[in-house]
Amino acid sequence: MSKEKFPEFVELIKNKGKLFGPVKQKEKYSYEEIKDYSELDFDFQRTIISPKKFITPAKYTTLRFVKFGQTEVLPDDEPQIVMGVHPCDIHAIKILDRLFLGNIKDPYYAKRRENLIIIGHSCLPDDKCVCQSTGTDMVEDGFDLFLTELDDFYLLWVGSDKGLGIAIEAENLLEENVSEEEIQEYVRWQQERSSMFTTSIPSYKYLADIIHLNYDSEVWEQFGEKCLSCGTCSLVCPTCNCFHVDDKIMMNAEEGIRERMLDSCTLPYYSMVAGNHDFRPDRTARLKLYYTHKLKEYIGRWGQPSCVGCGRCIAYCPVDINVITVSNALFEEVCETQEVCDQ
Numbered sequence: 001m002s003k004e005k006f007p008e009f010v011e012l013i014k015n016k017g018k019l020f021g022p023v024k025q026k027e028k029y030s031y032e033e034i035k036d037y038s039e040l041d042f043d044f045q046r047t048i049i050s051p052k053k054f055i056t057p058a059k060y061t062t063l064r065f066v067k068f069g070q071t072e073v074l075p076d077d078e079p080q081i082v083m084g085v086h087p088c089d090i091h092a093i094k095i096l097d098r099l100f101l102g103n104i105k106d107p108y109y110a111k112r113r114e115n116l117i118i119i120g121h122s123c124l125p126d127d128k129c130v131c132q133s134t135g136t137d138m139v140e141d142g143f144d145l146f147l148t149e150l151d152d153f154y155l156l157w158v159g160s161d162k163g164l165g166i167a168i169e170a171e172n173l174l175e176e177n178v179s180e181e182e183i184q185e186y187v188r189w190q191q192e193r194s195s196m197f198t199t200s201i202p203s204y205k206y207l208a209d210i211i212h213l214n215y216d217s218e219v220w221e222q223f224g225e226k227c228l229s230c231g232t233c234s235l236v237c238p239t240c241n242c243f244h245v246d247d248k249i250m251m252n253a254e255e256g257i258r259e260r261m262l263d264s265c266t267l268p269y270y271s272m273v274a275g276n277h278d279f280r281p282d283r284t285a286r287l288k289l290y291y292t293h294k295l296k297e298y299i300g301r302w303g304q305p306s307c308v309g310c311g312r313c314i315a316y317c318p319v320d321i322n323v324i325t326v327s328n329a330l331f332e333e334v335c336e337t338q339e340v341c342d343q
Contacts, residue, residue, distance in 0.1 A: 075108060085143070131310065148186065202327060208296040242270070
């Protein structure tokens with residue numbers, strides 16, 4: 001698709017539902033509703049909050065109840081289209097899909113996911129991107145359409161029946177035949193992009209074992225002393241999905257609502273149970289839970305870690321606790337010499 005035809009393509013997409021895309025706000029980017037093509041800005045590495053906000057909102061009502069009855073509140077049927085989703089965030093959605101659409105299907109997630117159209121977009125890494133280490137810098141499924149931006153045109157990849165339907169409607173905007181020269185341009189772009197990654201997670205494929213060997217390491221205490229328990233890491237992480245449920249009774253004591261809100265295992269009182277017993281009262285225990293679950297335990301359950309290398313924890317943790325600093329510290333702890341670590 002020629003870039004000259006892209007504004008017309010966006011107008012076609014807007015007719016499918018409410019369109020959201022990356023919008024620059026000062027020096028940061030976020031997914032906002034798009035009213036005009038000019039608002040879109042694809043020149044970014046990451047948004048503050050990932051597209052998970054469209055399928056696991058920060059707060060929503062699941063139930064309305066009165067004294068002698070209740071009504072379940074499901075999301076509405078309005079389609080939402082998210083354009084400009086990077087490969088790492090698509091991998092994150094795939095992880096959430098396995099969790100919420102598995103043996104026990106979450107009806108709230110399922111409804112939002114059913115009505116979500118994902119249009120991916122290619123990207124270039126910065127010094128915080130570690131998706132090459134996690135194997136999530138490329139994506140082959142999990143999207144409806146994917147746009148690879150080259151010099152004068154987009155390559156449009158179809159990933160679902162929904163995406164195929166849109167591509168058929170946009171037939172007059174697309175060129176079906178891709179020339180050998182255009183293929184070579186795509187190959188050169190991929191090679192150049194691959195060479196741009198400058199940050200990696202050391203010995204990533206052994207990281208689960210390294211965490212296991214260092215479970216009682218003093219490294220956790222050192223990070224625990226720095227941690228502010230602010231929950232930023234969970235808020236910006238595209239795969240964090242912990243939540244809590246709160247029943248609110250109205251002043252008349254005759255009606256109320258049940259709300260579901262995102263939570264974080266790094267926050268105080270997250271592990272509080274009946275009798276006011278807290279399984280993880282100190283920051284070190286909570287921080288260790290966060291990283292062992294994300295980088296080790298998830299592998300045992302799903303076959304892969306739940307880190308997709310997006311770099312948000314690197315960009316936004318105020319005290320520099322992130323997947324890189326934690327991995328480096330644990331890796332150095334298990335190495336016998338610095339020379340081995342360098343290898």
